[in-house]
Amino acid sequence: xxxxxxPGNHDHQSKELPQVLxxxxxxxxxxxxxxxxxxxxxLKAWESPLPLDQFLSIHAQSVKALLTPGRYPLTxxxxxxxxxxxxxxTTSAGLNHIDLPEFQxxxxxxxxxxDVYSEDVADMAVGLLIDVLRKISAADRYVRKGLWDTKAExxxxxxxxxxxxxxxxxxxxxxxVAKRLQAFGCRIMYTSRNKKPSVSYPYYSNVLELAAxxxxxxxxxxxxxxxxxxxxxxxxxxxGKEGVVINIGRGAIINEKELVQCLVQRELAGAGxxxxxxxxxxxxxxxxxxxxxxxxxxxxxxxESLTAMCEHVKGNLEAFFSNKPLLSPVMNI
Amino acid sequence: xxxxxIYNHLDLPQVLxxxxxxxxxxxxxxxxxxxxxLKAWESPVPLDQFLSTNARNVxxxxxxxxxxxxxxxxxxxxxxxxxxTPSAGLNHIDLSECHxxGVAVANAGSVACCDVxxLAVGLFIDVLRKISAADRYVMQGLWASKTSxxxxxxxxxxxxxxxxxxxxxxxVAKRLEAFGCSxxxxxxxxxKSFSYPxxxxxxxxxxxxxxxxxxxxxxDQTHRLxxxxxxxxxGKEGVLINVGRGAIIDEKEMVQCLVQGDIGGAGxxxxxxxxxxxxxxxxxxxxxxxxxxxxxxxExxxxMREIAVGNLEAFFSNKPLLSQVIDD
Numbered sequence: 185x186x187x188x189x190x191p192g193n194h195d196h197q198s199k200e201l202p203q204v205l206x207x208x209x210x211x212x213x214x215x216x217x218x219x220x221x222x223x224x225x226x227l228k229a230w231e232s233p234l235p236l237d238q239f240l241s242i243h244a245q246s247v248k249a250l251l252t253p254g255r256y257p258l259t260x261x262x263x264x265x266x267x268x269x270x271x272x273x274t275t276s277a278g279l280n281h282i283d284l285p286e287f288q289x290x291x292x293x294x295x296x297x298x299d300v301y302s303e304d305v306a307d308m309a310v311g312l313l314i315d316v317l318r319k320i321s322a323a324d325r326y327v328r329k330g331l332w333d334t335k336a337e338x339x340x341x342x343x344x345x346x347x348x349x350x351x352x353x354x355x356x357x358x359x360x361v362a363k364r365l366q367a368f369g370c371r372i373m374y375t376s377r378n379k380k381p382s383v384s385y386p387y388y389s390n391v392l393e394l395a396a397x398x399x400x401x402x403x404x405x406x407x408x409x410x411x412x413x414x415x416x417x418x419x420x421x422x423x424g425k426e427g428v429v430i431n432i433g434r435g436a437i438i439n440e441k442e443l444v445q446c447l448v449q450r451e452l453a454g455a456g457x458x459x460x461x462x463x464x465x466x467x468x469x470x471x472x473x474x475x476x477x478x479x480x481x482x483x484x485x486x487x488e489s490l491t492a493m494c495e496h497v498k499g500n501l502e503a504f505f506s507n508k509p510l511l512s513p514v515m516n517i
Numbered sequence: 518x519x520x521x522x523i524y525n526h527l528d529l530p531q532v533l534x535x536x537x538x539x540x541x542x543x544x545x546x547x548x549x550x551x552x553x554x555l556k557a558w559e560s561p562v563p564l565d566q567f568l569s570t571n572a573r574n575v576x577x578x579x580x581x582x583x584x585x586x587x588x589x590x591x592x593x594x595x596x597x598x599x600x601x602t603p604s605a606g607l608n609h610i611d612l613s614e615c616h617x618x619g620v621a622v623a624n625a626g627s628v629a630c631c632d633v634x635x636l637a638v639g640l641f642i643d644v645l646r647k648i649s650a651a652d653r654y655v656m657q658g659l660w661a662s663k664t665s666x667x668x669x670x671x672x673x674x675x676x677x678x679x680x681x682x683x684x685x686x687x688x689v690a691k692r693l694e695a696f697g698c699s700x701x702x703x704x705x706x707x708x709k710s711f712s713y714p715x716x717x718x719x720x721x722x723x724x725x726x727x728x729x730x731x732x733x734x735x736x737d738q739t740h741r742l743x744x745x746x747x748x749x750x751x752g753k754e755g756v757l758i759n760v761g762r763g764a765i766i767d768e769k770e771m772v773q774c775l776v777q778g779d780i781g782g783a784g785x786x787x788x789x790x791x792x793x794x795x796x797x798x799x800x801x802x803x804x805x806x807x808x809x810x811x812x813x814x815x816e817x818x819x820x821m822r823e824i825a826v827g828n829l830e831a832f833f834s835n836k837p838l839l840s841q842v843i844d845d
Binding site: 214215303304307308310311312314315318320321323324325326327328332333335338340341342343344345363364366367368369463464465466471472477478479480482485486487488489490 | 631632635636638639640642643646648649651652653654655656658660661663665666668669670671672673691692694695696697791792793794799805806807808810813814815816817818
């Protein structure tokens with residue numbers, strides 16, 4: 185495979201493979217290698233000793249497609265160095281790392297993760313909720329410390345059945361969460377950018393009102409200008425002292441400082457968090473709370489999801505280079 | 518709460534309590550105007566002496582859920598007609614001895630089944646997706662060290678083998694179906710109203726499952742039902758969840774299988790000799806341990822108390838019991 189430093193290594197007689205620029209390897213590549221993209225010529229920017237802008241100026245002027253992980257911010261500055269770019273394929277469900285208005289202005293298509301991860305993320309959200317309500321991780325620690333033997337009191341859990349669950353963002357992840365929690369006898373309500381006519385769950389246009397009528401809030405939406413710090417102190421106080429927050433979206437949807445304050449002051453009963461404002465940093469107050477379950481942003485991390493994502497990425501790139509419709513185009517930015 | 522009158526306890530129906538059930542103080546405070554609780558454990562004299570002296574006319578016994586109700590005890594209670602246990606479990610009661618003496622038995626019925634099922638599913642998700650283990654990892658400050666945390670395993674498509682398709686097993690099945698799991702089961706009898714595949718043999722069920730969820734009661738037939746053969750059939754990726762009774766599993770074999778990697782993981786709410794938990798399990802990240810709290814929510818504990826009292830009231834008013842155990 186040609187390396188970015190030696191473009192002369194191309195075999196000019198063979199049909200040239202379509203080029204795909206990769207600024208930083210996404211997790212699927214780190215875990216699976218890049219054989220799944222053998223039909224493409226990968227320009228691996230991170231392997232070059234050159235600074236990025238120089239590398240792109242020299243090697244990426246005619247690149248049409250970019251494969252990117254969720255953590256790498258795709259800013260205007262980078263776009264300026266990619267005059268031929270027509271497609272970005274992102275391996276994350278979230279799009280907050282992409283300057284969407286700029287991409288729209290340039291007419292660059294975006295292929296997202298689609299719903300490849302939705303089931304696994306929903307499973308994690310439900311797992312975190314049961315854990316917080318029924319104190320599974322806390323009780324596991326209690327047993328491992330040998331406290332069961334001492335008859336030291338362990339608090340009761342809280343029933344799932346009949347809990348009013350407010351889903352923030354009823355996209356494909358939110359709908360999978362709803363489906364699962366209905367089987368536990370929970371009552372589902374939601375807020376979303378738009379009401380979904382195909383679902384019968386009660387719709388709230390306003391997250392504060394949703395919180396006031398809920399026992400649990402599950403954050404399933406993406407991070408945008410509108411959702412940044414949407415879950416603030418007012419929302420948490422409305423949720424109430426028995427309230428539980430589960431976040432499998434993005435850390436910054438919640439005002440993390442206010443979340444910590446509410447938990448410390450017992451204005452909230454507990455939280456299950458897979459994402460944080462400044463990963464991998466976790467507010468130290470949370471590290472010792474028995475009513476908080478912490479997950480290191482791994483809701484998508486099953487071998488099955490990662491394999492499916494490899495196929496999905498390959499499928500989107502193949503579609504693009506054969507002028508076919510993308511599998512998971514992002515519309516309506 | 519009893520009114521401000523002191524009831525002459527001789528007017529109230531007697532209920533023998535050999536050892537107090539959990540939260541017995543609540544039975545006292547809420548129901549001492551309905552029953553006279555004969556509290557055997559408070560007496561300094563040995564139990565058999567206490568019973569000979571005080572319990573010859575006692576018709577009803579409120580069990581603590583653990584103290585054995587067996588021939589040794591029943592022998593000392595010639596007038597006994599009813600045993601009420603606040604638990605769903607019946608393994609502490611010699612049912613056939615009760616039956617032959619004409620002593621009816623009432624338990625908690627299915628009031629706890631949703632909570633127990635929720636815990637079973639919670640333990641299953643935890644083991645498969647390594648939730649508690651990853652929580653420990655973050656708490657220990659390891660996330661910042663960038664060591665990548667191991668992958669979990671997808672729930673969808675997993676083949677679940679439910680051992681015991683009673684009310685708990687049915688609730689577990691309903692929940693796991695919503696995750697895209699497929700359900701099969703082994704039970705004393707095939708349940709015609711369910712379309713899940715039935716296996717009459719638990720080894721075969723295990724061989725065709727990615728996870729076994731133990732939801733049955735403990736009896737002579739189910740004692741050590743989950744033995745080495747069943748565990749090896751479950752396999753290296755297989756997960757074992759137990760919300761029934763510890764002794765349904767051969768605990769020593771299970772520990773060995775876990776330590777040697779012959780099964781993939783376990784979520785356990787019950788153990789053979791509670792509160793003792795085999796220490797080897799503490800070193801394992803693929804095991805989630807729960808101190809027998811499947812029914813431990815305030816609502817369910819209240820329901821269990823209420824149904825126990827409801828059974829006692831029904832008995833003393835010559836009405837049908839609310840949740841009589843019919844030995845089948």
